[in-house]
Amino acid sequence: MRISTITNWAYGATLLLTGLSGAAFILSEQSDRSERIAVEQHLALDDLGEELALGSEKRSDEARLYVMRQSVRHLDAYRQEERSEQRRERAIARLEAQDLAPTERDALKEAARNLDELDAIEHGALGAAAAGEWEGARAALFGPDHERAQSSVLEPVRRFRAIVAARTNARMHEAKLQSDWYNDIARALLALTAVLFLAVLYFVLRRRVAMPLIRMTGIVTRLAKQDYSVELPTDRRRDEIGDMTKAIHTFRDNGIERSRLEAERASEQRVKDLILQMMHRLQATATKGELAEVVACFAPQTFPDLAGHLYVLNAARSSMVMAASWLDPLNDSQSFSPTACWGLRRGRPHASHRGNNDIPCPHIGTLVTPSLCVPLSAQGETIGMLYFEERDGCESPGDASRLYIELMAENIGLALANLELREQLTYLAIRDGLTGLFNRRHLDETLNRIGRDGHAVLACLMVDIDHFKRFNDTFGHEAGDMVIQHVAGIMLDAVGAAGQVYRFGGEEFTVLLPGQTEESARALAEQLRNRVREAPLAHRGHMMGHISISVGIAAAVTPGSASNLIVRADAALLEAKARGRNCVISAAELSDNGQAGECAA
Numbered sequence: 243m244r245i246s247t248i249t250n251w252a253y254g255a256t257l258l259l260t261g262l263s264g265a266a267f268i269l270s271e272q273s274d275r276s277e278r279i280a281v282e283q284h285l286a287l288d289d290l291g292e293e294l295a296l297g298s299e300k301r302s303d304e305a306r307l308y309v310m311r312q313s314v315r316h317l318d319a320y321r322q323e324e325r326s327e328q329r330r331e332r333a334i335a336r337l338e339a340q341d342l343a344p345t346e347r348d349a350l351k352e353a354a355r356n357l358d359e360l361d362a363i364e365h366g367a368l369g370a371a372a373a374g375e376w377e378g379a380r381a382a383l384f385g386p387d388h389e390r391a392q393s394s395v396l397e398p399v400r401r402f403r404a405i406v407a408a409r410t411n412a413r414m415h416e417a418k419l420q421s422d423w424y425n426d427i428a429r430a431l432l433a434l435t436a437v438l439f440l441a442v443l444y445f446v447l448r449r450r451v452a453m454p455l456i457r458m459t460g461i462v463t464r465l466a467k468q469d470y471s472v473e474l475p476t477d478r479r480r481d482e483i484g485d486m487t488k489a490i491h492t493f494r495d496n497g498i499e500r501s502r503l504e505a506e507r508a509s510e511q512r513v514k515d516l517i518l519q520m521m522h523r524l525q526a527t528a529t530k531g532e533l534a535e536v537v538a539c540f541a542p543q544t545f546p547d548l549a550g551h552l553y554v555l556n557a558a559r560s561s562m563v564m565a566a567s568w569l570d571p572l573n574d575s576q577s578f579s580p581t582a583c584w585g586l587r588r589g590r591p592h593a594s595h596r597g598n599n600d601i602p603c604p605h606i607g608t609l610v611t612p613s614l615c616v617p618l619s620a621q622g623e624t625i626g627m628l629y630f631e632e633r634d635g636c637e638s639p640g641d642a643s644r645l646y647i648e649l650m651a652e653n654i655g656l657a658l659a660n661l662e663l664r665e666q667l668t669y670l671a672i673r674d675g676l677t678g679l680f681n682r683r684h685l686d687e688t689l690n691r692i693g694r695d696g697h698a699v700l701a702c703l704m705v706d707i708d709h710f711k712r713f714n715d716t717f718g719h720e721a722g723d724m725v726i727q728h729v730a731g732i733m734l735d736a737v738g739a740a741g742q743v744y745r746f747g748g749e750e751f752t753v754l755l756p757g758q759t760e761e762s763a764r765a766l767a768e769q770l771r772n773r774v775r776e777a778p779l780a781h782r783g784h785m786m787g788h789i790s791i792s793v794g795i796a797a798a799v800t801p802g803s804a805s806n807l808i809v810r811a812d813a814a815l816l817e818a819k820a821r822g823r824n825c826v827i828s829a830a831e832l833s834d835n836g837q838a839g840e841c842a843a
Contacts, residue, residue, distance in 0.1 A: 585615035620659030
């Protein structure tokens with residue numbers, strides 16, 4: 243039952259009991275009033291009876307004194323008493339008109355008759371006295387008839403007073419009992435009201451209101467502090483406290499859901515922040531190695547439950563090569579064919595072994611761990627792949643994580659495409675389009691850097707193809723380009739890791755050899771000249787004959803001497819041409835005033 247219903251019933255019962263107790267007190271008061279009225283009536287009737295008895299005796303005494311003393315004073319007193327007796331008779335008549343008991347009424351009537359008889363005797367005696375018959379008057383007032391008449395008046399008066407006393411005592415006793423009964427009822431009703439009030443205070447206010455509210459105060463305080471681990475009472479009462487308990491349960495459930503949503507929002511914001519940080523760093527990367535390092539740094543922070551690899555398409559566009567790895571995935575394939583991945587084939591993310599509802603990628607082999615392959619593409623071209631693998635004991639990524647994974651893949655793909663585009667632009671800027679060698683611009687930048695760094699030892703070879711115009715004139719410019727490519731290939735193979743080969747312009751090449759002296763450079767130059775001379779070349783089935791080169795050598799052995807290195811090597815090259823070509827001349831030989839012999843034909 244609801245508390246409001248209980249309190250309303252208790253309030254109504256309290257009003258009813260209070261009204262009944264008030265009515266009982268009113269009835270008790272009326273009983274007390276009846277008792278007082280009975281007492282007053284008893285006193286009045288008793289006074290009347292006494293007055294009748296005393297009045298008749300006093301009047302008789304005045305009449306006797308008059309006839310004895312013959313004093314008018316006593317006669318006047320007698321007449322005064324007579325008038326009083328007339329008033330008493332009228333009072334008796336009024337009493338008879340009231341609700342008197344029959345015995346009381348009979349006693350009054352008898353007393354009135356006897357009193358009339360006594361009055362007649364006394365009036366006769368006084369009449370005789372007035373006629374001068376004083377002896378006869380005395381005989382009448384002091385005779386037996388007078389005594390008998392006087393006694394007959396007193397007897398009904400006494401009986402009347404006794405009857406009145408008995409009746410009024412009974413009525414007083416009845417009124418007292420009734421008053422006491424009503425008082426007891428009123429006290430019982432008041433006691434019941436008090437018990438009801440105390441019961442309401444204890445069972446309703448304390449047990450059903452105060453105690454639950456005290457418990458709920460602590461619960462609400464903890465809930466206000468977002469402590470949703472608090473145990474809530476399972477109160478199934480259908481009252482206001484039960485409604486409040488349900489509201490607190492709802493508040494706690496809403497708080498838990500709100501905390502979960504806030505945690506998800508915070509987690510999503512953290513993922514967004516990490517992806518944003520990764521994007522900023524991807525934009526600042528200069529090489530694919532730096533890009534791989536950035537991905538390996540931020541991928542495990544963004545998705546700590548997923549291990550993975552970053553694969554990049556190789557230069558030949560024939561294989562996916564691992565560029566980075568994080569959190570030790572079970573699948574450790576270093577490379578695989580793009581056709582071995584369903585994600586790369588379809589150009590969209592592909593999940594393997596998740597719910598066994600799709601075909602696993604061939605490149606994961608026998609691995610049964612749920613995994614996800616996300617292609618990296620830009621401008622509609624696939625350039626790499628992100629591979630994610632669920633770690634043991636971790637939950638699979640939800641739809642939101644899949645979106646962030648695709649967002650990460652999109653940004654990584656754009657950054658990787660930008661790097662490849664930058665590499666292509668850089669290649670075009672510093673490489674020769676015909677031979678693939680570094681060009682003159684890169685040579686100048688390298689020499690300037692060497693000059694700033696102050697290398698102590700550096701050798702330079704200036705190489706020129708002998709009689710190159712003859713190949714163009716005889717076999718055409720296509721054959722001339724093939725000769726340049728042929729010589730460039732031999733130079734790259736001969737120099738290797740010892741230095742760097744540049745196309746200086748036209749049929750001229752430059753070779754920088756860091757850390758080598760002029761003597762070691764000469765040995766390399768001779769080897770290079772012999773290999774070019776010994777490699778015949780044919781064009782469209784026609785032998786083009788042997789190709790020869792002239793080489794000029796210069797060396798920088800002190801800081802600052804590299805600034806005119808090209809000039810000195812070029813001067814040595816001109817000297818080699820002047821001496822008949824197909825020879826090697828060093829700048830040191832030019833300083834010997836041309837003492838060297840002629841070059842071989």
